[in-house]
Amino acid sequence: MLESLELTVNGDRHALDAPVGRSLAEVLRDDLGLTGTKIACYEGHCGACTVLLDGVPALSCITLVHAVGGRGVTTIEGLREHPLVDAFVREDALQCGFCTPGQIVSASALLAANPRPTREEIGHAMAGNLCRCGAYRNIEAAIASVGGGR
Amino acid sequence: MARLIKTEKEVEGHYTETWVVVEEDVLEQWPAGPRAVVGQPAPRIDGHERARGEARYTADLALPGMLHTAVLRSPYARARVRRIDASRALTAPGVRAVLLPEGADLPPQHAPEAIASEPGAIGAALAERARVAPLTSEPGYEGHAVAAVAAETQAQAQAALRLLAVDWEPLEPLLDADDAVRRKSLVSEPRVNERGDLERGLAEADVVVEAVYRTQNVLHNSLETHQAICHWHGDGELDVYISTQFVWGVRDAVAERFGLERDKVRVVCEYMGGGFGSKNGPGEYTLIAAELARRTGRPVRCALDRRDESRAAGNRNATIQRLVAGARADGTLTALGGEFVNAVGWDGLSASTAGPMQLLYACDNVRTVEYGARLNTPPNAAFRAPGFVEGTFGLECLIDELAAKLDLDPLEVRRRNYATTDPVNERDYSAKGLERCYQLAERHWARRDDVRARSDGAWKRGVGLASQIWFGAGGPPSYAWLRLNAEGHATVITAMQDIGTGTRTAVAQIAAEELGFPLARVSVALGDSARGPFASISAGSSTTPSMGPAVRAAAADVKRQLLEIAAQRYAVDISTLTVEDGRIVAGGSRSWPVEEITGLLGDGQLLGKGARGPNPTGMRVLTFGVQVAEVAVDVGTGEVVVERVAAIHDVGRIVNPLGARSQVEGGIVQAIGYALSEARLLDPASGTVLTKTLDAYKLPTIADVPEIVTEFVDEPDPHLTNLGSKGLGEPPIIPTAAAIANAIRDATGADVRSLPVTREEMLRALREARERERDRLGAPAA
The missing domain is CATH 3.30.365.10 (Aldehyde oxidase/xanthine dehydrogenase, molybdopterin binding domain)
Incomplete structure (x- = not known):
């Protein structure tokens, strides 16, 4: 059953029809072509699909698109100019890169709420974003460098 | 000069001695220590691509008309499939093909002639026994692939899977490794390696320790799950887009399975989201996708989900x-x-x-x-x-x-x-x-x-x-090409893959070092078996030691041509010329930007080729x-x-x-x-x-x-x-x-x-x- 909805993504408004039960991640990737948002587990365990809803991190793979409502969606495509992108590259905070967009989205929310996070605060905020390549130390360094923590 | 030699090829400790044709490795090693580019810390040249979410992984690709696959996997560690009735699945919305295993009984309506005469709903739908795809009616582990459905959407494929009526006969599984050894249930003959005399050595010892160590199964859990998209076109040509550690190994295995000439199969993997050893071959998902694509005439994706990944994508034993x-x-x-x-x-x-x-x-x-x-x-x-x-x-x-x-x-x-x-x-x-x-x-x-x-x-x-x-x-064979254009920009071309280890950046550094260019003037085109020469598997810690020397040789080939032209243009002895930081330097006194020479090329290009030389003998x-x-x-x-x-x-x-x-x-x-x-x-x-x-x-x-x-x-x-x-x-x-x-x-x-x-x-x-x-x-x- 298709239900119409309006979705604001990275400042652009989209009117679309989607079946009830469709996830935000599917709409972003398959309907809007925003494949920067990755799906790695599809059950809310890994953080790869993290987007912002009105600035708050959300797991788009377990967020129903019809439940987004009027909240603005920010994906990695909306954060391409964020200083975290350069910091992640500079600090080599990525290897295969599949988790990286989700890491950067989560980190951007952390820095917005807490511009100078401590090591512990970074660990707490980022523990939901798994990186199987194990780039964690450099992820921490990248976030700390943008946060002025070092 | 190409030579025919015997060399040892080693991957993960397995040495094989084979005849290979190799080019001689004539270049002297650079002295130890950091150089202008090699040995200097370099952020990944594809870092922004990956960090901004622009890199296209196999998971991000969609071909026009692409079908999606759901695979029926055994819920039992050991079982026999007595009978499968696919009738309801075949008529489910969106279903385009069903693949069934050899061995199980099929109801009479699944006979090919019955399918051909079925009116309406089934249409082009096919329910045939898999001939090439590895489906089994006697699953030997939980997750063993039994049947597969291709449909217009992933949801439709999964819905149809639930309509397959399977008559399972669960059997007693063998789960204990010591028990298996006692019962001689082994994948290969026991391997004995011996030197000297263990008993004598123990008798000579002042102290003896004995202990039993146990290690567990662990899962690779690559974040991009195992997946492939297969597309047949032209005269029996097959494109395979796959998340893989070995473009060429997938080509060879798929070609062999389908009885194709190897270059009829083109394998593409530009970015991949982790493998750690589990993506060295095509896997059942690729063969299932290729067979479903052949039967339907449509591109077909087959991707494991996370839970399949935990049971059907391998593990460390x-x-x-x-x-x-x-x-x-x-x-x-x-x-x-x-x-x-x-x-x-x-x-x-x-x-x-x-x-x-x-x-x-x-x-x-x-x-x-x-x-x-x-x-x-x-x-x-x-x-x-x-x-x-x-x-x-x-x-x-x-x-x-x-x-x-x-x-x-x-x-x-x-x-x-x-x-x-x-x-x-x-x-x-x-x-x-x-x-x-x-x-x-x-x-x-x-x-x-x-x-x-x-x-x-x-x-x-x-x-x-x-x-x-x-x-x-690492070892031969591995090859690279290099092309230098009029703007003085070099591109390394080789059909290797960067599985996240940073080999793309490493080979760019090696090319830049040999050319005497800054790193920013080198790009790398990789991951396409139709558009580059053979390259090493990314396993066994072999990519950089296999590819690096080939890339350096290709760069040296181009540098030689560049200096030959420069020597003529500036009327100087070629032996006095080098390239440093993008400038041609004559005897340390005069220098000119490389573009002065490359600019003479117009639409021309300088093309180089390089091959990995042999490993040291003995x-x-x-x-x-x-x-x-x-x-x-x-x-x-x-x-x-x-x-x-x-x-x-x-x-x-x-x-x-x-x-x-x-x-x-x-x-x-x-x-x-x-x-x-x-x-x-x-x-x-x-x-x-x-x-x-x-x-x-x-x-x-x-x-x-x-x-x-x-x-x-x-x-x-x-x-x-x-x-x-x-x-x-x-x-x-x-x-x-x-x-x-x-x-x-x-x-x-x-x-x-x-x-x-x-x-x-x-x-x-x-x-x-x-x-x-x-x-x-x-x-x-x-």
Whole structure:
């Protein structure tokens, strides 16, 4: 059953029809072509699909698109100019890169709420974003460098 | 000049001697040490692409008209499919084809003539037995592929799967590895390796230690799941877009399976989201997609979901290692012996778990026996130094238990048994920097008094170390092309893959160094078997040592042409010309920007080609290292925290110190998961996987990562290629678990012998240590 909805993504408004039960991640990737948002587990365990809803991190793979409502969606495509992108590259905070967009989205929310996070605060905020390549130390360094923590 | 020679090709410890056509490796190695580009830390040249979410992984691709696949996997560890009725699935919305296994009874309406005469609903739908795709009616593990459905959407394919009526006959599974060995359920013949006389060596020993070590199954859990899109077109040509570690291996395997000429199959993988050894071949998903695509005439995607990934994408197998070591009072080893049981699962290779025991130490009397148990559990797959990660845990814990019993310094025991030639075949090492690693480790090892002194209440602290030995020579054939355009920009072209290790950046650095260009003037086009020459597998720590020398040779070919033109243009002797930082320099006095010469090309290009030369004949090319771990153990709760790991490795010349450090850190993080938290758990009665989600399976997070100090010997191997570099992907994961276990012993006196070291295992080991201490003091056991 298709239900119409309006979705604001990275400042652009989209009117679309989607079946009830469709996830935000599917709409972003398959309907809007925003494949920067990755799906790695599809059950809310890994953080790869993290987007912002009105600035708050959300797991788009377990967020129903019809439940987004009027909240603005920010994906990695909306954060391409964020200083975290350069910091992640500079600090080599990525290897295969599949988790990286989700890491950067989560980190951007952390820095917005807490511009100078401590090591512990970074660990707490980022523990939901798994990186199987194990780039964690450099992820921490990248976030700390943008946060002025070092 | 091309030559026909015999050379050794090594991947993950398996040497094969073959005829190969190689080009001579005529270039002199660069002197040791950092150079203008090689040896300088370089951020990844594709870093922004990946970080901004612009990189297109296989998971991000969609071809026009593409169908989606759902695979019916056995819910039983062992079963027989008596009958499958696909009638309802065939008429479900969106379904375009159903593949069924050989062996099971099919109802009469599935006969080909019945399908052909079926009106309306089925239309082009096909329910045929799989001829090429690996489907089975006698599944041997939970997750074994039985049937497959292709439909317009993933949801439709999954809905149709539930409409397949399957008559299962569950059978009793074989789950215990020792039991399998007793019953001779083996994937291959037992492997016996022997030198000297083990019994004699044990008789000569002043001290003998025996211990049983157990390691667990762990899952690769690459974040991009295993997947492929297959598309037939033209005259029987097949395009395969796949997340893979070996573009060319997929090409060959798919071509063979479908009876095609190899270049009728084109394999594409520009970006991939992790493999760690599990993506070396096409996998059933690719063959299923290719067959469904052939039957439907449409592009077909087949992707594992996370839960499939946990049961059908391979794993590092569990092991049981029954080990013995004998030594003289001064620590000289007189005997090493081991019986190794690899719980391989339904299928797979029985990796060389005994390899470290055979290779690491000079010991005259060594005997190892390895069994590969065939079980009704998911098949293993290579996982970052398969065998050696498991075997190093056993061996390097054993050496420390021996040192403890001899009351000798564990580092001293290792030095006392240092091998100066290969102990198996007495070959010279092409280079061996392990002693240099030990020297560099001394300052970390010297911290142990301070670390122990920081023990506080229930938290006991200690330091442990372990050595690493592994392969990593790479080898021919591997090729690269290089093209230089009028703007003075170079592009390396080769059909290799960068699986996240940073090989794309490393080969760009090598090309830039040879050309005398800044790194920004070099791009790399890779990952397409139709648009580049043959390139190495990204496994066995072989990509950089295989590709790097070929890329350098291609760059040298172009540089020679560039200088030939420059010599004519400026009327100077070519022997006085070099290129530095993008400028042509004559005898150190005059210089011109490279574009002055390349600008003469117009639409022309300078084209170079390079090939990987042979490995040194009759030499052992190996990688070495040592890691020193510091841990804290709460002896009340059994909690173990790794606080610091120092890693020192000898892998020849380091091309990119930044990327190399990342490889080491990543290996150590995976190893900490292996040591402390990760385990694929099975239901002991049914043999089904209990840890199918990333919630149940405990991967390390950012909060679990200790301080990591990385150091390299960074001396080019003088006998290995024009580059002197070995591979680094696998070495760092090898010694960590043993170093952690040895640090735990240092902190607490307890011998942990079973991975992962859960609180339960830690408390068991502490209890055992207390009882041993009571016995030693003669007090009655409580």
